[in-house]
Amino acid sequence: MSQAKPSSPVPLTTARGTFRVTIDGDADAPALILSNSLGTPLEMWDPQVDAFSEHHRLIRYDTRGHGDSPVTPGPYSFADLGQDVLAVLDALDIARAAFCGISMGGHTGLWLGIHAGSRFNAIAVCNSAAKIGTPQGWNERATMVREGGQASMQALAASSPGRWFSADFVHSQPVAVQRAQAWIAGIAPQGYAACCEALATSDLREDLGRITLPTLLLAGASDQVTTVGDAQTMQMGIAGAELAVVSASHLSNLEAPKAFNQAVLRFLSTSRLSA
Template sequence: MSTTTLQTPGGAFCVRLDGPADAPVLVLSNSLGTTLEMWDAQAARFAQTHRVLRYDTRGHGGSVVSPGPYTFDQLGGDVLALLDALGIERASFCGISMGGFTGLWLGVHAPGRLNHLVVANSAAKIGTAEGWTSRAALVRDTGAAGMAELAASSPGRWFTAAFAAAQPAVVQRAQGWIAGIAPEGYAACCEALAQADLRSAIGGITVPTLLIAGSADPVTTVADAQAMQAAIAGAQLAEVPASHLSNLEAPEAFDAALARFVAPV
């Protein structure tokens, strides 16, 4: 496992590569308010079959915190820039929540770079522009204190109450990720989500697509996944027993669905 800083035309990105250099590439893209560490368990498993590329999304973790607002043209373009910098022509892509929306953008705008598209706990439009814009303003106004407040409230959005009670260490680790995010980076990603709506575009996606939904996810619901499945020809849907961060709450079910879908031929 090696973490490195990769320079791209859009800035420097914290990336981690695991697995054989000659294996098919699987890109893992984090959710809003987390880092590439959210994928530790998946990276360990999939490094047996894939070259696993993880990265901190712009504004998060060790990656560039450029001034906002961001757009998904920018966030999706960052993935393409990382692939270019590493000389990777095609990859399978799995993103969760915000990372899942980045995947949808890639499916619409750069299908030739994808072997498989896995969109977990996401939607073609997430939340409301007003909600995201007000959250961005709050974080910009309150800085680190605002991030700490978001960290305190995040378990209710991210995990079921039963999981949070049973696995406090996992919850605390996730709260640590969001508390450490740069306020400007978080706010700028909120602004990208405020403007993001691919509902009229995803019908054009031709990449083999798997949608993963958490049965107890209050943020991006099973119904959101079903709507995407109806729009994307041939899309598969896997429902797992989890809330919003399903790869952390239900790793066995999540990994099994992902493994079946991206298995090398």
């Protein structure tokens, strides 16, 4: 069977600004919204579109500060980023959805599970952690980007493969790696810095027990940014959370799309989201 071409992005006016979104799949199917990682646009989810839209109304969006979504003055918080997700759902008249996010997007999913659980059927938190990195590290990166502008984004792009992908993937898939580097190089410095500042201040470790939704914690076996250990720690804090490990590094949906898709779809199916 030939694969359908993903829908083209469109502007969606919400109560919190105009976001760049794409919508694929049957309008009557259960809704699933995807949230991108720091430094990537919604196109990072291209390898998931065919598999996910077969069973879901699939919504992708550029996170605030990224792509053609609002690039507002920072710093941002995860309350901001979480409320943006709710605003997108509201604008589409979606009362409840499933959520899947990677890295920063996964952390957004944790915030939503804690503060807006009634709007979601389940959350898949991928390559993420309840506390990512250190305040000093994120604030230093934010300052570097604010002062260096687009040249600093180019420098981050040059160093990103080692953080995002395994060495084998970097060597065997240079086109995919270069595409990912182009994404981060094209992000607005102000938006990127403001998201770094959100990561600097967010620590959800003490609130994980408030999540009562079905939760999948997906980790990459070779991810050194958000490790399998981070996922295991979250699993201990979230009652009933499931753990899946795929053979990949940080952007596991790009490096191991088949295993990633299977793990997420299996979880969504067993969560009885169609009920």
